Amino acid sequence: MVAKSLWVQLTTLLFIIQGWRQTEGCLEQERIALFQLKSFFNQPTKLKDWVDVKGSNCCQWKRVECNITSKRVIGLHLNFTRQSNLYGYLNVSLFLPFEKLKSLYLGGNKIAGFVDNKGEKVQPMMNLEVLDLFGNLLMNNDLTYLKGLSSLKSLNIGGNQLEGSIDIRGM
Ligand SMILES: *[C@@H]1O[C@H](CO)[C@@H](O)[C@H](O)[C@H]1NC(C)=O
Ligand SMILES: *[C@@H]1O[C@H](CO)[C@@H](O)[C@H](O)[C@H]1NC(C)=O
Ligand SMILES: *[C@@H]1O[C@H](CO)[C@@H](O)[C@H](O)[C@H]1NC(C)=O
Secondary structure, eight states: OHHHHHHHHHHHHHHHHHHHHHHHSOOHHHHHHHHHHTTTSOOTTTSTTOOOOTTOOGGGSTTEEEOTTTOOEEEEEOTTOOOOSSOEEEEGGGGTTOTTOOEEEOTTSOEEEEEOOTTOOOOSOTTOOEEEOTTSOOOGGGGGGGTTOTTOOEEEOTTSOOOSOOOOTTO
16 A cells, blocks of 8 residues: 555656656757758857757757747857858758747858748748848849748848849738
């Protein structure tokens, strides 16, 4: 009888500890998505603490900003984190797990355009309010990717290869 209630107490304690651990860390799907982004933002000295370790609290990683209550990623400061002499195409589908992302800094990364998961209907980054693309290699037609960002309040597209007048209707 005593052993049984002790067992119940121990398992209860275990559940409490597990629940506590989950609310302490970041969302596992966001941690995995961040680690996937690291192969593009590959400057070896910049994102050193972005590790592929299950349960690692990505809210404490450098350049990641979380909402302290919800533990969701709300800001990514990825400016000047890509090491390459070559231009690259950023896969926007990789941002799909960041449903609460509000600020995204992508300046100075030699981004020459965007790719996605063909046929994917979901528009990533619906809550994005600040987007900084300064100092990349984007051209006018790359901006069609920005059309669905209905919450956008601040957009920096200076220092790219845009020409002429830009139609921002629908942005
Ligand atoms: C953080 O998340 C909570 C709960 O989802 C929300 O009520 C709050 O407005 C968020 N705060 C910020 C700064 O995003
Ligand atoms: C990245 O952008 C943020 C926001 O504009 C700025 O505070 C920060 O200094 C920038 N970091 C680098 C390395 O340029
Ligand atoms: C972009 O990422 C998604 C999700 O990981 C993947 O399914 C898709 O094939 C990628 N697209 C390209 C063009 O690499």
